[in-house]
Amino acid sequence: MLIINNLKASIGGKSILKGISLNVKPGEIHAIMGPNGSGKSTLAAVLAGREFVEVTEGTVTYLGKNLLDMAAEDRAKEGIFLGFQYPIEIPGVSMVNFMKTAVNEHRKHKGLDPLSASDFLKMMRDKKELVEIDSKLANRSVNEGFSGGEKKKNEIFQMAMLEPKLAILDETDSGLDIDALRIVANGVNKLKRPDNSFIVITHYQRLLDYIIPDVVHVLYDGRIVKTAGKELALELEEKGYDWIKKEIENNVVV
Amino acid sequence: MNEISEITEKYLGLYKENINKISGISSTYFNSFRAPAFEKFREMGIPVKKNEAYKYTNLNTFFDHDYENYFMPVPADFVKAEEFRCEVTNLDAHGIVLLNGFYPTLNEKLRQLPSGIWIGTLNEAAIKFADIFERHFGKYAKSDTDGLVHLNTAMASDGMFIYVPEGVAMERPVQVVNLIQSDEDTFTQHRNLIIAEKNSDFSIIICDHTLSPQKFLTNAVTEVYVGENAHFDLIRVQNEHNNACKITNTFIHQEKNSVTSSNNITLHGGLIRNNTYHILGGEGAESHSYGLFLADKWQHIDNFVNVDHAFPNCTSNQLFKGVLDDMSTGAFNGRILVRPDAQGTFAYQKNNNILLTDDAKMDTKPQLEIFADDVKCSHGATIGQLDGDALFYLQSRGINKREARLMLMFGFAHEVIQNIKVEALRERMDSLVMQRLKGELSRCASCMVKCM
Secondary structure (H helix, E strand, O other), X not given: OEEEEEEEEEXXXXXXXXXXXXXXXXXXEEEEXXXXXOOHHHHHHHHHOOOOEEEEEXXXXXXXXEHHHOOHHHHHHOOEEEEOOOOOOEEEEEHHHHHHHHHHHHHHHOOOOOOOXXXXXXHHHHHHHHOOOOHHHHHOEEOOOOOHHHHHHXXXXXXXXXXXXXXXXXXXXXXXXXXXXXXXHHHHHHHOOOOOEEEEEOOOOHHHHOOOOOEEEEEEOOEEEEEEOXXXXXXXXXXXXXXXXXXXXXXXXX | OOOOOHHHHHHHHHHHXXXXXXXXXXXXXXXXXXXXXXXXXXXXXXXXXXXXXXXXXXXXXXXXXXXXXXXXXXXXXXXXXXXXXXXXXXXXXXXXXXXXXXXXXXXXXXXXXXXXXXXXXXXXXXXXXXXXXXXXXXXXXXXXXXXHHHHHHHHOXXXXXXXXXOOOEOOOXXXXXXEEOOOOOEEEOOEEEEEEXXXXXXXXXXXXXXXOOOOEEEEEEEEEEEOOOOEEEEEEEEXXXXXXXXXXXXXXXXXXXXXXXXXXXXXXXXXXEEEEEEEEOOOOOEEEEEEEEEEOOOOEEEEEEEEEEOOOOOEEEEEEEEEEXXXXXXXXXXXXXXOOOOOOEEEXXXXXXXXXXXXXXXXXXXXXXXXXXXXXXXXXXXXXXXXXXXXXXXXXXXXXXXXXXXXXXXXXXXXXXXXXXXXHHHHHHHHHHHHHHOOOOOXXXXXXXXXX
């Protein structure tokens, strides 16, 4: 599905990602954990196509194509979805209009006709139910005046509408209370299929009580320094990140 | 006294040559305002950039032109205008067609709509409703700085009169389609008077369309009286070609506990200057002033708002937005005056603008003059570009950049449109704004209300 090979990237001349390699297969859930400033969100930004991040080295292959050559909107239409850490408020643009435009762009890309108004509204209803989003949110402007939890739920709702092949959730759990966290996690679990994959970026292990990852990576100082199964997340929760930092520093000294 | 400019001189001459002809069709009371107004105009002249209020707007190219016609249309022209029938999708409105700002003088010059309101020509009203006319005419259109208001008073030959008697609540808005059309380059000055008495509720939509390519200059004055407890909404839609200049001077006088809104939507126009004066002339009055413009090429759009808090416990709110493309320019000047007695005032002002190119230019100037202590005022102005984060957010959902930009501009504009209370009109405005942003609405050939 996604093969990242020795990816290096910088922002404004400052090197952030210092050689990341990662292989995500269909049906897998990868968790990327790490302390603040380790490069987690930058990795998500590179994958989604933000222009302010400059890729200096390495390759990213998505479904056999060079991902880095593709515009952000084309990546989305090819099935990549980024759940934002800080979803953007867009006053004056209604959720309905936003999602209708997005869904129909995806359909056009697949050679399908646009959905009729009634089919579209039915789809909205079904997906809202699936992710347990308050139906009133859909009538408002995109994220405008939404609480932190509502914004994150809205990301999951959009994911449900667009049915991505690869979803990258950037700290979707941050700032959520336990009920919202459960709704977000349930949404992910309901949308999981054998042919789609998730990269769940998170600071805390908490989310991984609900979304069980196949692989856990630890990102530190722009590199993946540790990769293991789901038990790694528990170990991190217990011991924090310091022991990993120490381990790395000791290795460097040795 | 300032030296009189050559351009001002020209209009002084025009007045002298034609005053008998103009006065001939107006009432004595109307005419009694002309000579004093002419003197004031002589003092103030045609505004130039030296006038603080016209610092960003140069009117010379339009006032320095020799027009072929300076007067109201003749009956034969009105016959042509009457042939236009207009409809706005789903909009349930009484339809009135004006020509170059003038109410047709063909048949009934003043008529009563089934709802009880009267509508017709100003000159006819000055006779039939003499006492109402004399109680209100010339009482609100006042300016110590703008000579154009006085030029209008001195020379306007006629205009539209609307009278909403006490307690009359209109379920439907009145739609006025003002066709600007002539075979000759035309300078038109019309004068409107709208009276919404105590406890009445009235909405009016005035749409301006240029329908012929001649050069047009309009200097219009509208006086509005809103009685105690009355509700009044004015929506203007301006859609004029690039060789047309429109100057509107709207004075809305409010009595106690009245609520009004004014919404200037400029879809297209060469040079537009909207002067909107809100006079909060009674305790507990509330006014909302909205504006939206979309400019491109060499267009220049200027909104000047003056809110006068003269009584305690009044509320005012201003929201003006502009989207400027190409090398277009715009200006916003929002003055809030809180007089010493106006305790308990709430006054808000917001002006946001988006520049789509490096060549577009916007000047914005808040002007707050507060002489009372118990006052809550706020103002904010921004001039910027489309939000890059928002753009990326839309793109990350598969929406291409062009479409994403359109959506953001539309959303920006919609914040003004959403204040229109008539749902059908709100939807219509949304779709017109979208068309305009896509560049599909050029001139009035594709007239917004499908005139024909």
